[in-house]
Amino acid sequence: MGPIMVLTLRALTRGKRLLAISLLLAIPPLLSLLDQGNVDMQSGEFAMDIFYQLMIPILLPLTTLVLATSALGGEVEDGTLPYLTLKPVSRVSIVVAKLLAVILVSTVLVEVSSALMYLIAEHSTFSGRDFGAILLSALAGCIAYSAVFLPLGLFIPRRGLIVGFMYVLIWEGLLAGFSTGLATLSVRRYVQGVLEAGLGSSPLASLYPSSVSGTVSLLVVLALLAIGGLLTTWRLIRIQLP
Amino acid sequence: MANIANTANLTNMALETRSQAQNAQAAGNHAMTTLPDGRPITIHMQNVSKWYGDKVAVSDLSFALGPGVTALLGSNGAGKSTTLKMLTGLLRPSKGEVRVLGQPVLANPPLYRHIGVVPEQEGLYPFLSALEFVELAARLHHLPNPREAARAALQTVELLDVAERKLGAFSKGMRQRAKIAQALVHDPDVLFLDEPLTGADPRQRVAMMELFTRMGAAGKTILISSHILYEVERMGSNVLVIVHGKLAAEGDFHSIRALMDDRPRRVRVTCSDVRALSQALVALPGTRSVHVEDGALVAETSAPLEFHQAVPRAAQQAGARVFGIEGLDEDLESVFRYLMS
Incomplete structure (x- = not known):
């Protein structure tokens, strides 16, 4: 598992892909910088707004989408997958290595962006609880979305990115925000659930009322991780490379 | 015949x-x-x-x-x-x-x-050096000393002197050898x-x-x-x-x-007088048949080399001018077609 994870980490953290993601994730800290001096909002509210409205539904899923679809889908497209599957390595360990690499890279990138955004916006009113809630929910989001998008690269390697992009923009970014019913079927809701649970008794918690408990949200994230891993393994066992 | x-x-x-x-x-x-x-x-x-x-x-x-x-x-x-x-x-x-x-x-x-496999696909990891690529294979095979095994495999395919170079900078032939090295690394x-x-x-x-x-x-x-x-x-x-x-x-x-080598070949001959030359070609040793196709003669012969040499003389005797001689069955596909038939 180690060599495949190192290989994937190197593949994911190179070139234009990383540059594009970094530019995307530079938006929240830049917004925080631009908002310096605004005293109209409650302490911590600005950073939390950006995280809640922009990072969770759009930037976080897009980041994991780009990384997850290229982790295995890129190998199919580039013709390099046989160098992993024609070795005495179980399919499960290939998938676990790929999944861990995607989660690690996306988490580092999203956490750095979120932390910078919060620290720039709220450096004078820093709350450890709010900061921790942001980091925790970012981690949960990276895990959940990585598990959702990893199999996409194997099922539809050529169109995985575009299909995932439409899903993020239309479902997670738009429709899931309109009704509670639709939100139940979105990953976004459970990432927000983790955030709200992390905020606990913070004054900000009332601004982001929770519709699911933190425990349920965490269980859903873990379930997505298991389902995504199993689905990817199942596909990797059956995939044919003509 | x-x-x-x-x-x-x-x-x-x-x-x-x-x-x-x-x-x-x-x-x-x-x-x-x-x-x-x-x-x-x-x-x-x-x-x-x-x-x-x-x-x-x-x-x-x-x-x-x-x-x-x-x-x-x-x-x-x-x-x-x-x-x-x-x-x-x-x-x-x-x-x-x-x-x-x-x-x-x-x-x-x-x-x-x-099992070692050199796949058909040309894609490799362009960001890995040849040594890293073969060492990856050695590690996936759980070899006790992957670095040394990789160096030995690269030596076998004569790539050791460029082992540190990235695969992305390799020529097609060098990439093929790197693929062979990763297939050989575990013997x-x-x-x-x-x-x-x-x-x-x-x-x-x-x-x-x-x-x-x-x-x-x-x-x-x-x-x-x-x-x-x-x-x-x-x-x-x-x-x-x-x-x-x-x-x-x-x-x-x-x-x-x-x-x-023994299979009959078809030879296309374009000439000025199809009728006269066809009679001369039929008489050549090794000729199995001659027929007209799109204004040219197509002869089937079991002695193609001798046939090519004899055509100018036969044409001269028949009073015909030869414009071209072309073998129709020299490609591998026709060899395989013959084997199948």
Whole structure:
């Protein structure tokens, strides 16, 4: 598992892909910088707004989408997958290595962006609880979305990115925000659930009322991780490379 | 004329007979572990077919191979790569069974400890150096000293001096050698190579062919696909010829080569007087038939070299002017078509 994870980490953290993601994730800290001096909002509210409205539904899923679809889908497209599957390595360990690499890279990138955004916006009113809630929910989001998008690269390697992009923009970014019913079927809701649970008794918690408990949200994230891993393994066992 | 035809048919029959006998034994009896010549069976395909929708890529292939070099010969699109992919587990047969070293290939990762594969795909990890790429393979094989094993494999394919260079900067021939190195790093018992000499320069081509021949002589099973007769002649004493997804011939290369050389060829002659020249060509030794096609003469001859030399003199005697002589059956595809017929 180690060599495949190192290989994937190197593949994911190179070139234009990383540059594009970094530019995307530079938006929240830049917004925080631009908002310096605004005293109209409650302490911590600005950073939390950006995280809640922009990072969770759009930037976080897009980041994991780009990384997850290229982790295995890129190998199919580039013709390099046989160098992993024609070795005495179980399919499960290939998938676990790929999944861990995607989660690690996306988490580092999203956490750095979120932390910078919060620290720039709220450096004078820093709350450890709010900061921790942001980091925790970012981690949960990276895990959940990585598990959702990893199999996409194997099922539809050529169109995985575009299909995932439409899903993020239309479902997670738009429709899931309109009704509670639709939100139940979105990953976004459970990432927000983790955030709200992390905020606990913070004054900000009332601004982001929770519709699911933190425990349920965490269980859903873990379930997505298991389902995504199993689905990817199942596909990797059956995939044919003509 | 008739003798030549009979010889070709007899050779063909001999090859088919040998092939059928081996295949019948190999395909029909799982308990059989050796070939008729006593070598152990290491690669075994039994009634294997592969189709995609209505398109049949490989049809009812059955053969058994043992240690040594075997060349999988066929023109582009004949089904060589599909066959190799089924043998290595990259493709699932639509029908039939594939076994390597007595074990099923599909869903059997431990078997890859004994198998090396040079895939057809050209893609490599451009950000890895040659050493890192081969070392990755060594680590995935859980070798005790992956770095040293990788260096040894790179030495074998003469890439050690550029081991630290990124694969993205390699020429096609160097990438092919890096692929061969990763397949050799764990000293496999069975080696599958899909057109491994593509892009190699002539010196490297010879070196690689000698390497495979040595490995075959040392008891390794090497199955190497190629559409180039010269390569096959240098490496493979045993040949499987695939045409349109079917096994056209199997056996010793030299017998098949003789069959190929003895086969009748068609020669197209364009001239000023078709009628006069056709009578002169019919009289030439080796000519089987002559007919007119699109205003030109098409002759079938079993002695093409002599025929080419005799045409100008025959034309002179017939009072005709020759504008062109063109062999119609010199490509590999026509050789395979002949074998199939």
